[in-house]
Amino acid sequence: MKYYRGCEQSIAIADVNRAVEAAFAEHGKGNVQMPPKLYITFDAGDFRTMPAYLPALDIAGVKIVNVHPGNRARGLPTVMALTVVLDVDTGLPKALINATELTAMRTGASGAVAAKYLAPKRSITLGVIGSGRQADAQVAAIADVAAVEEILVWSRTQKHAEMFAERHARYNARSVSIVRACDCDVLVTTTPSTQPLVQAAWIHEGTHINAIGADAPGKEELDPALLLRAEVFVDDREQAIHSGEINVPIRQGLYSPDDIAGTLGEVVNGTKHRSSPEAITIFDSTGLAIQDLAVARLVVDTEGGIELPFP
Amino acid sequence: MKYYRGCEQSIAIADVNRAVEAAFAEHGKGNVQMPPKLYITFDAGDFRTMPAYLPALDIAGVKIVNVHPGNRARGLPTVMALTVVLDVDTGLPKALINATELTAMRTGASGAVAAKYLAPKRSITLGVIGSGRQADAQVAAIADVAAVEEILVWSRTQKHAEMFAERHARYNARSVSIVRACDCDVLVTTTPSTQPLVQAAWIHEGTHINAIGADAPGKEELDPALLLRAEVFVDDREQAIHSGEINVPIRQGLYSPDDIAGTLGEVVNGTKHRSSPEAITIFDSTGLAIQDLAVARLVVDTEGGIELPFP
Numbered sequence: 001m002k003y004y005r006g007c008e009q010s011i012a013i014a015d016v017n018r019a020v021e022a023a024f025a026e027h028g029k030g031n032v033q034m035p036p037k038l039y040i041t042f043d044a045g046d047f048r049t050m051p052a053y054l055p056a057l058d059i060a061g062v063k064i065v066n067v068h069p070g071n072r073a074r075g076l077p078t079v080m081a082l083t084v085v086l087d088v089d090t091g092l093p094k095a096l097i098n099a100t101e102l103t104a105m106r107t108g109a110s111g112a113v114a115a116k117y118l119a120p121k122r123s124i125t126l127g128v129i130g131s132g133r134q135a136d137a138q139v140a141a142i143a144d145v146a147a148v149e150e151i152l153v154w155s156r157t158q159k160h161a162e163m164f165a166e167r168h169a170r171y172n173a174r175s176v177s178i179v180r181a182c183d184c185d186v187l188v189t190t191t192p193s194t195q196p197l198v199q200a201a202w203i204h205e206g207t208h209i210n211a212i213g214a215d216a217p218g219k220e221e222l223d224p225a226l227l228l229r230a231e232v233f234v235d236d237r238e239q240a241i242h243s244g245e246i247n248v249p250i251r252q253g254l255y256s257p258d259d260i261a262g263t264l265g266e267v268v269n270g271t272k273h274r275s276s277p278e279a280i281t282i283f284d285s286t287g288l289a290i291q292d293l294a295v296a297r298l299v300v301d302t303e304g305g306i307e308l309p310f311p
Numbered sequence: 312m313k314y315y316r317g318c319e320q321s322i323a324i325a326d327v328n329r330a331v332e333a334a335f336a337e338h339g340k341g342n343v344q345m346p347p348k349l350y351i352t353f354d355a356g357d358f359r360t361m362p363a364y365l366p367a368l369d370i371a372g373v374k375i376v377n378v379h380p381g382n383r384a385r386g387l388p389t390v391m392a393l394t395v396v397l398d399v400d401t402g403l404p405k406a407l408i409n410a411t412e413l414t415a416m417r418t419g420a421s422g423a424v425a426a427k428y429l430a431p432k433r434s435i436t437l438g439v440i441g442s443g444r445q446a447d448a449q450v451a452a453i454a455d456v457a458a459v460e461e462i463l464v465w466s467r468t469q470k471h472a473e474m475f476a477e478r479h480a481r482y483n484a485r486s487v488s489i490v491r492a493c494d495c496d497v498l499v500t501t502t503p504s505t506q507p508l509v510q511a512a513w514i515h516e517g518t519h520i521n522a523i524g525a526d527a528p529g530k531e532e533l534d535p536a537l538l539l540r541a542e543v544f545v546d547d548r549e550q551a552i553h554s555g556e557i558n559v560p561i562r563q564g565l566y567s568p569d570d571i572a573g574t575l576g577e578v579v580n581g582t583k584h585r586s587s588p589e590a591i592t593i594f595d596s597t598g599l600a601i602q603d604l605a606v607a608r609l610v611v612d613t614e615g616g617i618e619l620p621f622p
Binding site: 003005033035038040041042044045046047049051052053060062064066067068071074076077080082084086088089090091092093096098100306308309310311 | 316344351353355356358360362373375378385387388401402403407409619620621622
């Protein structure tokens, strides 16, 4: 059994995007085992347990990831993650991986896969709502699959948006109003909001949206009217209904699971797609354990680990 | 974050019994979070993911445990386990524990707790069906809570039963027929059987049975007629219905969840108990994540760990 530090420096974004795309392809074919993630809640946060098995990559395991909003004040990341990889043939735990950075990368990668297949253009203006770690990860991953000509960023705290724009100056990034940020080809939303931020009227035809922030019951970033106007592709039906962008509108009776256009895996496999260049498409991301396993495979294959005595 | 080898030498059986009893008491009061374990299946075996939170012990985490019946031929244990402990206040993974031996000990401990509260006598003849690692663990744990005057062991392979009897010579252990082994005060069944082995007619009044082997759908060791004649206490209702001794009879319509007499936690708390000295009682064990966390707390408090870089 080895412990891996999961350094993002040791794996290439293009490889992560490819691995995550392969995992979604398997998911779209129904070739994975992945029960919906389990939530345990604390006063100060929660943690999620995400087991899966990806036979095509010969990898199985569990990601464990917390969300503790008060951690920044303690000098710790809000989200930390650990992935345990088991040997398929013997069940031996063979790798323990610090998956904190990898979690950000694999979520970015799912946005890149969605943009690759659902955005109607290859040369894009990228709108970004929120300016934290995941906003950075979306930019890095999407820039691998599309030519990012301009970035329009909005964040609740303008200073943070300006710092984000500086970090992404090579893509002509600038801090703008939320309405202006929505006037783009690909929009990514990455906030922890529990209220719709993006109004339906602000989004023009042909826009693709990666709705990333909502990943737990009660969270939402998009006007429910926008969901009804758009073609919504989820990462996983069961998880999205429980905790994705559509979870609150479904509970409120404003959206029905029958309205879901398909899964990202089906899009990758070509069985589902945007209906026309004018359609608005939304990728509703909750984060899948198979994405974590796909990235874990890269880490085990490229990074040196620390040997631990087991069994 | 520290890695612990989980050596059984470093913790005392009496402490494990006490910790597991405390965990069941919390479970009986409804003071735990513990979703039913998730199963992932392979061609060669399976693994189970078991998250939980025990507020009274300020401990939360996940046990991951496999069952690969072909492992012995590869020189590996059939069952191996790893427990990840998370800090409740920050979600930081603070301990990784080799839980292979600890899993056997905490299962033994639940049998000891059941025998302590449900066996009508303190000085006992112990019947043992099966002679593997868990049979040893049951003996060690029960001997801490009762005077074991004699052990009657039966195993499918007589040679294994004889070796077991030698290991437990200080308790006057001897290899006998299965019918003879059932003529005892406390019976423990620890086989991987998928067919009833113990017939109702062989069990006399006042016997307490720890039914340990059945911990997955399709497994059973006891004649369903025995379940109906007895008072069945489960470790956890949902898990027992899904994968405990009662799972097959329930699926066959021979037993109803309404027939369950209570949980071990309720027995520990005194809200449920055997109805008379003549009753036959059964403890249906599936194994709970809170038992693993209770033992993890002991390990972290007593064993030196290997420091690992995280986050």
